[in-house]
Amino acid sequence: MEERRRVEQEREDLLMRAQLARAEAESANRAKDEFLAMLGHELRNPLAAIISAVSVLDRIGQQDGVALRARDAIRHQITHLGRLVDDLLDIAHVTSGDIVLTCEPLNLATSVQRSVSNLASTGRLERHVIDVRAEPVWASVDPTRLNQIVANLLTNAIKYTSPGGTIRIRVGGEEDQAIVGVADTGIGIPPSLLPYMFDLPVQGDKRLDRAQGGLGVGLTLVRRLAELHGGRVQVFSEGPGRGSEFVVHLPRIEPAKPVDSQSVLRVIGKVASAR
Ligand SMILES: Nc1ncnc2c1ncn2[C@@H]1O[C@H](COP(=O)(O)OP(=O)(O)OP(=O)(O)O)[C@@H](O)[C@H]1O
Numbered sequence: 352m353e354e355r356r357r358v359e360q361e362r363e364d365l366l367m368r369a370q371l372a373r374a375e376a377e378s379a380n381r382a383k384d385e386f387l388a389m390l391g392h393e394l395r396n397p398l399a400a401i402i403s404a405v406s407v408l409d410r411i412g413q414q415d416g417v418a419l420r421a422r423d424a425i426r427h428q429i430t431h432l433g434r435l436v437d438d439l440l441d442i443a444h445v446t447s448g449d450i451v452l453t454c455e456p457l458n459l460a461t462s463v464q465r466s467v468s469n470l471a472s473t474g475r476l477e478r479h480v481i482d483v484r485a486e487p488v489w490a491s492v493d494p495t496r497l498n499q500i501v502a503n504l505l506t507n508a509i510k511y512t513s514p515g516g517t518i519r520i521r522v523g524g525e526e527d528q529a530i531v532g533v534a535d536t537g538i539g540i541p542p543s544l545l546p547y548m549f550d551l552p553v554q555g556d557k558r559l560d561r562a563q564g565g566l567g568v569g570l571t572l573v574r575r576l577a578e579l580h581g582g583r584v585q586v587f588s589e590g591p592g593r594g595s596e597f598v599v600h601l602p603r604i605e606p607a608k609p610v611d612s613q614s615v616l617r618v619i620g621k622v623a624s625a626r
């Protein structure tokens with residue numbers, strides 16, 4: 352009798368401790384998200400002020416080559432900083448549930464090709480071979496967010512693959528899933544890091560190659576956006592130097608209207624020798 356009571360008491364204690372630990376972890380997580388949101392907002396204002404000050408200098412400042420180049424550099428770096436801040440705010444908003452998706456039925460083949468073309472038009476894909484294989488498949492998605500997912504994965508693929516490497520983008524259906532895959536022939540990922548790829552850098556050690564800059568939040572954002580759509584994202588790599596593939600799964604829906612079922616194959620970009 353005595354023994355049973357003791358065991359029960361121990362079990363209750365354990366349960367209580369587990370609940371406490373969980374509550375603490377959740378509160379730490381919330382605090383981190385609130386901190387990110389606050390940091391993002393705080394950084395926004397000075398950035399906006401710097402941009403407008405540069406515009407003033409454009410009007411009244413010196414117009415010689417050195418001054419023009421210096422102002423260009425400021426503008427360029429501020430734009431980059433602005434993008435980083437947007438990423439931070441996005442992470443915070445997605446986490447706190449502040450992001451509301453505006454979903455519509457879309458043929459992912461078309462949407463993904465548009466994202467690739469957009470990035471291609473900035474010249475950033477020029478140094479790699481880009482191979483797009485897209486079969487019509489439909490999903491209910493927020494076009495802006497889908498573009499963000501694809502752009503993040505593509506940007507990573509070119510960032511972590513030497514010039515001349517190949518980036519393969521595939522879109523298609525697998526049973527009840529719409530699939531978007533981005534594979535590269537780049538630096539690859541050690542097996543020990545695969546489970547942490549979608550965590551924020553503070554959580555998993557992702558210090559693989561941070562020489563390229565960036566906050567290290569792109570993949571976290573990709574995963575959260577995929578999950579907001581009721582989907583998920585996976586990563587595959589056979590190891591360092593052997594390339595990687597990121598695969599996004601989204602719930603598939605029936606086509607909104609009849610589509611040409613022929614598969615589309617397009618190649619954008621070209622092989623460029625390393626500079
Ligand atoms: N295609 C890839 N091949 C190899 N490693 C990758 C690839 N994509 C991401 N990684 C690794 O995962 C890390 C996290 O990627 P993530 O996109 O979250 O951050 P980032 O690209 O460093 O910065 P940003 O916030 O600008 O996206 C990268 O720093 C890199 O080490």
Ligand SMILES: [Mg+2]
Binds near residue numbers: 503506565570
């Ligand atoms: Mg990235």
